[in-house]
Every structure is written in C-alpha cells, then in structure tokens.
Amino acid sequence: MNVKNIKKLVLASYIDKKLNPIRVNKIAGLLARKDLKTYIKTLKSYEKKNTVIINLPFLYNDKKIFAKMFKGKKIIYKEDPSLIAGVRIINNDIVYEHDLKNTLEDIATHIGLAYD
Amino acid sequence: MIDADTIIKQLEERLATFQGNAKTQNVGIVEKNTDGVIAASGLSQTFMGELVSFDKNQMGVVLNLDEDNVSILTLGKSDDIKEGDTVKTTGKILSINVSDDILGRVVNPLGEPLDGKSKIKKGKDMPLEKIAAGVVDREPVSVPLKTGIKAIDALIPIGRGQRELIIGDRQTGKTAIAIDTIINQKQRSKKQKPVICVYVAIGQKQSTVAQVIDRLGQDGALDYSIIVAAGASDSSSLQYLAPYAGVAIAEYFMEKGEDVLVVYDDLTKHAWAYRQISLVLKRPAGREAYPGDIFYLHSRLLERAVKLNKANGNGSITALPIIETQANDISAYIPTNVISITDGQLYLQQDLFNNGIRPAINVGSSVSRVGGAAQTPAIKSVSGKMKLELAQYNELAAFAQFGSELDPATLAQLERGKKTIEILKQPQFHPLEESLEILSIFAVANGYLDDIKLELFEKFETEYHDFVKRSYPKIIELLSTGQKPSELTIKEIQRSITDFKKTFNA
Numbered sequence: 001m002n003v004k005n006i007k008k009l010v011l012a013s014y015i016d017k018k019l020n021p022i023r024v025n026k027i028a029g030l031l032a033r034k035d036l037k038t039y040i041k042t043l044k045s046y047e048k049k050n051t052v053i054i055n056l057p058f059l060y061n062d063k064k065i066f067a068k069m070f071k072g073k074k075i076i077y078k079e080d081p082s083l084i085a086g087v088r089i090i091n092n093d094i095v096y097e098h099d100l101k102n103t104l105e106d107i108a109t110h111i112g113l114a115y116d
Numbered sequence: 117m118i119d120a121d122t123i124i125k126q127l128e129e130r131l132a133t134f135q136g137n138a139k140t141q142n143v144g145i146v147e148k149n150t151d152g153v154i155a156a157s158g159l160s161q162t163f164m165g166e167l168v169s170f171d172k173n174q175m176g177v178v179l180n181l182d183e184d185n186v187s188i189l190t191l192g193k194s195d196d197i198k199e200g201d202t203v204k205t206t207g208k209i210l211s212i213n214v215s216d217d218i219l220g221r222v223v224n225p226l227g228e229p230l231d232g233k234s235k236i237k238k239g240k241d242m243p244l245e246k247i248a249a250g251v252v253d254r255e256p257v258s259v260p261l262k263t264g265i266k267a268i269d270a271l272i273p274i275g276r277g278q279r280e281l282i283i284g285d286r287q288t289g290k291t292a293i294a295i296d297t298i299i300n301q302k303q304r305s306k307k308q309k310p311v312i313c314v315y316v317a318i319g320q321k322q323s324t325v326a327q328v329i330d331r332l333g334q335d336g337a338l339d340y341s342i343i344v345a346a347g348a349s350d351s352s353s354l355q356y357l358a359p360y361a362g363v364a365i366a367e368y369f370m371e372k373g374e375d376v377l378v379v380y381d382d383l384t385k386h387a388w389a390y391r392q393i394s395l396v397l398k399r400p401a402g403r404e405a406y407p408g409d410i411f412y413l414h415s416r417l418l419e420r421a422v423k424l425n426k427a428n429g430n431g432s433i434t435a436l437p438i439i440e441t442q443a444n445d446i447s448a449y450i451p452t453n454v455i456s457i458t459d460g461q462l463y464l465q466q467d468l469f470n471n472g473i474r475p476a477i478n479v480g481s482s483v484s485r486v487g488g489a490a491q492t493p494a495i496k497s498v499s500g501k502m503k504l505e506l507a508q509y510n511e512l513a514a515f516a517q518f519g520s521e522l523d524p525a526t527l528a529q530l531e532r533g534k535k536t537i538e539i540l541k542q543p544q545f546h547p548l549e550e551s552l553e554i555l556s557i558f559a560v561a562n563g564y565l566d567d568i569k570l571e572l573f574e575k576f577e578t579e580y581h582d583f584v585k586r587s588y589p590k591i592i593e594l595l596s597t598g599q600k601p602s603e604l605t606i607k608e609i610q611r612s613i614t615d616f617k618k619t620f621n622a
Contacts, residue, residue, distance in 0.1 A: 003184075045157070090143075093158030097139045106139070 001035045003042070010042045017050070017072065019043075048092055055080040055088040142205040146170070147185060149197050152351050153396045154188040156203050162186055165245055167206045170197050177210050177353075180397055187397050189353045191226060212361050214368040215239025219312070222329060222343040225354050225361035230345055231329075242364040244357060248419035255425040257459075260490040261311065261377065261434050264300030264547020265293060265475055267540040270499035270557055271506075272462060272482045275490025276311070276375050277423025277432040281454055283439045283446060284464030288476050290438045292544045293462065294379040295328060297436065299335045300547035301377060311434075312369045313341040314378045316362035319355050319385030322347050331545065355389035363420045363433065370424065370431035378421070382438035383414060387450045404449050411453050418457050460484035474541060479506055492598035495550060498557045502536055505561065509533020528566075535560050538573045551595035552581050555609065564613045580616050588612045 009031075013023045024043075031039055051074045054066055059079050066075055070091065080088070086099020144158030154176060162168065166178045168188055174197060180187035190197065191210075212227040217237040222230045225244075229236060257275035274280045282290045294315070301311040315332075317325045325345050332338045342365055346358035359380045366376040380386070387410060394407035402408050414437075421435035437458065439451050444465065446455065455461055460483045469476035491499075512530055516522060522530070539560040542548070548556075556577055559565050568576050584591055591612060594605050601609070 093143050093160050095141045095143050097141065102139050 001031070001038075003038060006035060006038050006042055009039060010046050013043065019047075050074055051076060051092075053078060053090040055083060055090075057081055057083045057086065144168075144186070144203045146197055146199055146201040146203055148199065149194060151392075151396050152190045152194045152353055153179075153393065154190060154194070154197060154203070155185050156188055157185045159186050159203065159205060162205050165209050167208045167210050168203050169206055170203050171201045172196060176203070179393070180399075189356075189393060190351070191353055191357070192351070194351075209243055209245065210357070211241040211243045212364050213239055214242050214365050218342050218365060219340060220338045220342070222325075222345060223361075224350070225344060225346050225357040227361070240368055242368050244360040244364050245416075246364070246367070246420065248416070249422045249424060249428070253422075253424055253428045255423055257423050257486045257490050259375070259423075259432070260487075260492055261297075261375075262300055262550055263293070263297040264549070264553075265296055266542055266548065266553045266556060267475060267477050267479065268293070268462065269491075269550065269553055270495060270540075271479055271503055272460065272477070272484040273487035273491040273495075274434065274436075274460075274484060275423075275487045276434050277421065278460070278484070278486050278490070279418045279421045279435040279437065279458040280484060280487070281437050281439060281458040281461040282464070283441060283451060283455070283461050284476070285441050285444055285466045288464040288466055288469045289474060289544070290440070290464055291324075291328070291381055293464075293475055294381060294436055294438065295331055296545060296547045297377065298332060298341060298379065299337045299545060301340065302335070302337060303340070309375060310340055311375045311377050312366075313337070314362045314366050314376060315341060315343045316359050316378065316380050317343065317345040317347070318358045318380065318382060319346065319348050319389060320381065322349070335545065352389040352392045355386065356393055359383070359386055359417050363417060363435075366433045367420065370422070370433050371429060373429040373431045375432045375434070377434045377436065380417075380435065380437040382440050383454055384438075384440045384450055387413070406449060410450070411457075414450075414454055415457050418454075459486045472541070473537060474544070477540075479540075480510060492550065493600035494595055494598050495554055495557075497600045498554050498561055501561045502557055505529075505532055506536055509536065532560075532563070532566065534570065535565055535568075535573070538570050539565070539577070541574070543574075548581075549592075549596070550598070551592045552584075554595050554601075555581065555584060555591070555612075558609055559613055562610075564610075564617075576620060579620065580613070583616045583619070584612050587615070 009027050013019060013027060015023070027039065028036060052070045053076045055078045057080065059077055063077065082101070084100040086102070088099070089096040142159055142161040144156040146154055146156050148155040162178050162181070164178060164181060168176050168178060170176065174190060174192060174194060176188040176190045178186050179189045188203065213236055215237045217239070221233065221236065223236065224230055227236060257277045259276040261274045261276045261278070263269055263274060268274065282293055284290050298313040298315065301313055303310040315328065317328065325343070325347060329343060332341055344358055344362045344365065346354040362378050362380065366378045369376050387406060390410065390413050391406050395401060395405065399407045418435055418437060421433045423432040424430055437454060439454050441448065441451055446463065463478045463481040464476045465478045468478060508529060509532070512526060513533065516530055539556050559580070565573070565576070588608065591605065591608055595601065
C-alpha cells in the first residue's frame, strides 16, 4: 500500500476530529506489518499537526485567548518556571518563543557575530 | 576599532527591537543519516539552500524539499547526528565571513582557518550561492591578465574577467600553469593594479596542497593570495562547496573594485563530489551517473567570473578552472560541458610534455575567445607573425614526415618553426615580465636566432634578458608601457640583439 492510501486511512480513523478506537483497531487488523508502521507514523504526525503545546511559567485559569488563537486544535498546557515572563508555543513544527532567557541569548549571539 | 560607547549604543538599539519580538523557529526531527546526508521530517517552513542547525551545533544546508521530509547536507562531521535529534532552521543562507584579514590565509570552505593561525577577523558575510552579475553590470574584457608564460601571453592571451579552462591528462603541468600565473601577479610597480588570487583546492591530497602553499610562500605570492582547501579526506559536502566559497571570497574583493583571479583545481573532482551527493540524495542519475543539473553546477559557478563596468566599481573576477582528462579524451561529459561554458581552453598534452615541450600546451587546439581584445599592442605586434609561422610549421611538419626531398625555403620554414617551439619552452615557476617575453619572441620571429643551436636557446635567452636589463634598460621601460614599439625602439632592440650576439659565448 502506498503512502497516499495510508494517509486516507488515517483521515478515516477520525470521527468529528476525534480518533475513533474502533476504526483504528479495524484498520490496524487489516494492515501488513510494514504498512502498519507507516500508519502509526502518519497517525502520530497527524496528531502532532492538530495539537498545540503551550508552555507557561505558571498555569493560570484564563485560557480563552489561546483557544481563540488555535481554533479546532487540541491544546495542551504545560508549566515551565524557567520561562521567565514568557511563553513557548509549539504548533506542529513551528516553535514561537518569547522570554527573557531567549532575549539574553540573542544578545549574546549578536555580540558573538558582530564583534571579534 | 569600535569604541565601547558605540557598542553599548548599538546593543541598546538591538535590545529595543527585541522587545515584543517573539523568536519563531521551525523545528524538525532527524529521520535518517546516510553518508552525511540527513533526511528530516517537519521543517515545513524551510527553503532551498537554508542553513539549519542540529543539536550539537553542527550545521547543514537544505538541498531537497520533498512532500514529507527534507534532505540536508551536513557541513563537517555528522557521525553523531542520530535519528530523533532535532534540527532547527536559521533563516540564513550559507555564507562565508570575508575581510581583508583573509589575505595570505588557508581556510576551509566555511571560512575556518586551516593554517593554525587566529580566526579570520569579522568582515562581510558573502553568500556562497549568488546569481551572477547581469549584462547591464558588465563590460567587455579589455585588460590583460599576464600569466608570465610566453606561449599563453603571446598566442592564447587571457583577459581580466575571462574564463579560461586548463585541460589535460594527469601530470601534464595544469597546476603549474595556474601557480605560475599566481606568482606572476606580484605587483612589480605602483602603477600596476594588483591582482588578488584565490586558489581553490578540491579533493586534492593534503601533501599537494602543502606543496602549493610552500611554493607560493617561497615566491612571496601568499601576501596577495587566499587558499581555500577541501582535501580528499574532507566530506563530499565541503568539496562541493569549495569553489563557491572561493568565488564568494573573490566577490568580496571584486566589490571593492579589485581584480581577482580564481583557480579551481580541479572541477573534475568537484563534479565527482556532486555526483556522490546526488546519488545519496536519490536524485535521478544521468550520463556517467552524473545528475541532470551537473551542467548548471559549473555554469552558475563560472558565470560569476565577470568584468564589471565603471558604475559597478570596475572590478573583475578571472576564472581558471582546471579539468583532468583520461587518455586525452576531451570529448568526455564533464570536459565538453566546461569547454562550452568557458571562453577558451589551454589544452595540455602528455606527449608534448614527454618530449620536453613544457608548458605542454597544444597551440593548435588551444583557444582564447576574448583574450585577443585584452592583449597589449606591444605583444600583439610581435606575436601575430609567430602565430602564422607556427601554423605553417605544423602543416609542413606533417608533410615532411614522408621523408621526400624538401626545397631550401621549406627547410628554412621548418627550422624556424622548431626554433619558435623552442623559444616557447619555459621552466616552471619562472614567469617572465611582458617586456622580456616580447624580446624573446621578437628575436625568434625576426630570424635573429636562426644561427643559434636549439640546445643553446635557454642559455641565450637568459643571458640576453640579463644583458638587456643591464645595458639597455630603456628598452624594458618602453616595452613595459604596453604600447606598440616605435621604429626607433625596434631598431634599438635589433641593436641589442646584435650587440649581445657578439659577446654570447656559445
């Protein structure tokens, strides 16, 4: 089975944007070992595409702002005290980072590149 | 030197721009590492040729963009890049740091010093890949690039901004011509515009590169030269990038209005390195297993050799690519490609080399398409006659092989031809000033050497040059101007030869 067909199977594994265990088990039972491997990999990458991880220095209750920003995506909040006055958002393969540590690192890189 | 206040001010400005500016990074995961070529998933925002960084500070360049993954060419060691490692985009394209400090240095294609000296001072970041200057920015080749080799300067002249291929089998003196040309660029007077030289060693033995460095050092040529080395033991990615790094360095100086000479030694090995990379990248293989874009690989490199017009600083880049052939086969894939890209070629032959004709240039098969326009009137006035004589000699020599009786006129022509070939011989690492080249060519073309035995030519030439420098310095001075010699100067040259012949002790 080619990758295109496996991608179709991955899309078929979802009902209302939620992974359906019955469908997944049925598809998995019909696939050969090699195809199953590709199916799992594609499923993982699809899940990753639809999940946003938000790291905050402390977890606060008002999370509406992020839900608005990433409509239709699953949002996972994580606490990371090392992010001083900042936030790190991981949206699939794009990472948005804004914190004091990063700013200082940027200054250090700039000095390293601009001066001997 | 920037003072502390300026640095602090710049940093404050920088800090102001940081505020509210989130850092965005595109992150991918390493899937495969095959011979320094990494396949990574993610990196959906990356672009072709973008510089990416791995976990342990290794760098790479994006070479293939596929539907689900990208292929990255690593720069330097890649053994410890494992499956699952993260890879981040940098938003930059591959470039090399160039400043005036790079003169006299030996660097790798990433600009890291290989000569054990300090880091190259911060200058300008020059991109390795760049679109060559367009037609509007250029002007025709008009200034000669003197090689100091009689056969080249007289018969196959090279101009600043030209691309002249040096082609031949192994051990025929290809590198020697390039090195002689570099040595000859030494600034002899303040009037003369210096030429900065970049020697790019691709896939060569470290010992060979060391010999070149040593030779350039001995002749004081390192002061105005830069050596970019990617040796045989370096990764194919570094070998692939080496000529682009060389031309990027050359562009830095060209933008400052300087004339630059770049030697690519050699592009055959460069093509091999690119073939290896392409096969690992699983690009479709074509003739001789080279990828489809092998022509573009060299054409985009050699197009960057240019003579800029006055509005753009009037700088130039002259390229001397070298190609190694197998058994004199210039119709192979890579040689024909590069022949068609360049503005002429110097064809070196093994049998000429073995017969003691060195430099072993086959004058009949070598051409210079634009160099003639750049030749000075002085050398043009003497070399025109010699070209004709050599052509006649080659034709007659073919007939004379039949052994039939020849009339005295034909015999004289054959004799003159032999002497012309003899005078074009030149020892390695002894480039000559143009004025001395003119004197030698004038002497043979006008029959002043007809009574000198062939085996005494070298001695005659050396002693005659010394004699003129000593007793007729005015001739050297007049010929150095590049102007066509006047009747008076010609008479003076004739007198110098007659005078010298009286004293020449055969």
